[in-house]
Amino acid sequence: MASPKNKVSKRRKRERVASLEKPILAQVGTCPSCGAAVRSHRACPKCGMYRGRKVIAAS
Numbered sequence: 001m002a003s004p005k006n007k008v009s010k011r012r013k014r015e016r017v018a019s020l021e022k023p024i025l026a027q028v029g030t031c032p033s034c035g036a037a038v039r040s041h042r043a044c045p046k047c048g049m050y051r052g053r054k055v056i057a058a059s
Helices: 010-020
Strands: 028-030 037-039
Touching: none
Parallel strands: none
Antiparallel strands: 028 037
């Protein structure tokens, strides 16, 4: 088991933890076909469109 070589300060530890808890809000856009909220670089769950073509069956 590895042991730490130096002490990690409270500030450094808190900065590391805070970066893991960032929200995904910046990665959300709107679908040009139906206007639903869609994460970037993913197919729309409402209409199944991605980059102007149908890629999945709509739910």
